[in-house]
Amino acid sequence: MQPNSSQSHNLNIATLVSVGKHPQSGRVRRADQDSRAVELGLRLTADNPAGLTVLHAGDPAEPSLRSYAGMGLAAIKVLQLDPAADAVAPLGEQLQQCGADIVLTGVRAESGEGSGMLPYQLAEKLGWPIVPRVADIVAVQEGVAEVLQALPRGQRRAIKVRLPFIASIDTAAPAARQSAFGPAQRAEMRVSVIPAETDTVRQSWDEAVAKKRPKRLKVIKAKTAAERFKAATAKSQSEGGRIMKQEAVDEQAQAILDLLIEEGVLR
């Protein structure tokens, strides 16, 4: 799945990486989605390794950064921040400075706040479009990227999006390559110390281990294997909603706006 290498100009990709947490041991590691984002970045810049910037906001001595580096990165750019600081503003500035065409992130972090808001906040700050849950970037030509978005049950949606944009990478994206010890030790941590505002909201929070909500036991009524198969693979029925394909763009936008106001997202 090597992307089309007929890219018009040298693509600049920035991948944001965070500190992952292993689900079984709770040990720090390279985060699954973030390392897939690095993988995609490496594939997109295979002809032009200098085009990939891997960026982390936090502590440059963090050991899990080395396991990203072991994927073959010469350097990781670290914005050294106070642990309590809000990373959005400095990251946004950095991205604007480095002239990124595509910013890749995970969908949500494995540790810390893990709200999944960062890509949206960055998009808002930069004024760029965001494509969530990307499985692959197939080609970039004349300033437009062909993107495959991951939908439930292995479905994909093909999207065209104009550069620059932000993509959050889904677990459906190609798995990250092996991290090798040698290159990991040799990679350079390019540190810049950044004064940033303290995230005052977060300071008042208590952290607790997330637990899965208990699930109601499903009574399986199916009697035959075929029925069970159907029950297991059936699409969950979405309720309500409306498909608008023919309507004018204004009308479509109005419908979305109405819904957001109705749901209390916008006020």
Next chain:
Amino acid sequence: MIFEWLNPLLIATALLLAVIGAVRRVKLWRAGQPDQVDLIAGLMAMPGRYLHDLHDIVERDKYMSKTHAATGGGFVLSALLIMLVHLLGIDSQLLAWALLASLTLMFVGALFVFKRRLNPPSRLSKGPWMRLPKSLLAFAGGFFVLTLPAAGMLSDGFMAQAGGALLTLLLTALIIWGMGELFFGMTWGGPMKHAFAGALHLAFHRRSERFGGGRSTGLKPVDLTLATEVGVLGVAKPTDFKWNQLLGFDACVQCGKCEAVCPAFAAGQPLNPKKLIQDMVVGLAGGSDAKYAGSPYPGKTVGEAQGGPNQIITDGLLAPETLWSCTTCRACVEECPMMIEHVDAIVDMRRFLTMEKGSTPNKGAEVLDNIIATDNPNGYAPASRTHWAADQNLPLMKEVGEAEVLFWVSDGAFDMRSQRILRAFVKLLKAAKVDFAVLGDEELDSGDVARRLGDDATFQNLAKRNLAVLSQYKFSTIVTTDPHAFHCLRNEYNDFGSDALEGVEVLHHTTFLNSLMQQGRLQLDPFVGGKVTYHDPCYLGRYNGEYEAPRELLRSMGIEIAEMERSGYRSRCCGGGGGAPITDIPGERRIADMRMDDANETGAELIAVGCQQCTAMLEGVVEPRPQVKDIAEILVDQLVDSSAHVLAQEVH
């Protein structure tokens, strides 16, 4: 007469060329990395090592050992005497007679070499090696006739009269041929190179502990600081090997004994240890493998490999699959008459592939990631390590702090089949009233798989953390049911400057159980059942020399072992070592199936093993097949339950 000035000149020329060749060859070896060897002591020890250690191995093949003693011994003696008689011209009938005798010895030996080469087995290399017996005969025959006058058997004039120019020409040709092979060829890369390189290899062997009946099987640790200082870990190019490893490769006689025992080769996987060593020779000298005249890597063609001292080995000289096919069973090393270390070389090159290129094949990367993140290869929660023993009420070291025996449970704790072995062993420990304890969740993977897959960084990390835990507690013995953990703890944990294992005896459970039996601490009923055979695990047998304890245990139950053809030090691997099931390189057959065929030939109904990995591999063979049981499981079935006994007596 013409001989008077020609022969000394010829001999001197051949010797001079040999010296030049030797210097050249030594330079090739010295391009390798430095290694700590005592050169003088090594050279002094060399003849002894040759006569004892090397010949003990050659002695396994009586025909070849006698042949080699006659040919080689005859040649060395002849060469010395030729210098005295023909080069220095010492006029002594005694010396000439001695020379005639040694040449005769050599000639007779060469005849047997010749005979072996009439219909050579497939493991032997052909090519220049087919020429060797003839060259030996030419050398011995030519010099024999030449020496006759000096011994007073013929008058000097006879030659000139009898054959005249023709005989002179013939003899000169024979001598040039013979010396070309034996003096010149010795240092310029002919088959006789094995004598020159072999002698020095014995002198400067990297594992001198192996001589005098010793054993040295633990892998050498990688200096991880090289990652930043030199920029490469493991062996990328031939010159990344230690210089004496390069020398060792050059000593290979292409006898193919390693090829004949290699399970991966027999399974049709792309590995042939002989070819691998020859490819290393191509690498150190530069060139291609076109002249190689032995069996290829199964499924690959000969003649396409290219290499040089400073070229990356896996770029053109060797396919990575070749390296990943090895089960590290050490059968090749055990069999090699030149005591070459194949496994060291293979793992050295794997280290580069894993730690520098990040290209461990198939499940390799995932398993390594799991080991790093959870200290076990399957990524289970570290806190679930003792779940298997929830009903066993095992004393924890954390609570007792001290016990006679530390039971090292190993990652078998996570595997349902292996848990049966663990339970059986615990029952035996309890029956024998052994004072033991386990580490519980404080125990980590031993690092065996990580190390064999080339990830020495992870191995060292695990080893150090395990040692740190071990150093907190007091115990005099460690016992484990896993030969791989056993090998790591016993032979590989000593390199990390910890005293946690100082004065501690590390034992395999069969050894330990056998000593319990001998102390009369276990009461067993005799085994009634069908025929039983025993499979030697590589990491117990060849790696640690324990062949007897498991057999004694079986015999103590009245079992007469139906031995497989390949048993003891010649045991065939089950296919489960060296991370081979993880890297899973395809072949034509499965190694486990071949081992099961070996067992079936004995007509056994039960295969006794001493390793959870072997159990898993052999049980993975499709039925019908003999049952597979760990010795602990067999013992536990025969255990006379003393508590039941007492109870029964009380009732009466």
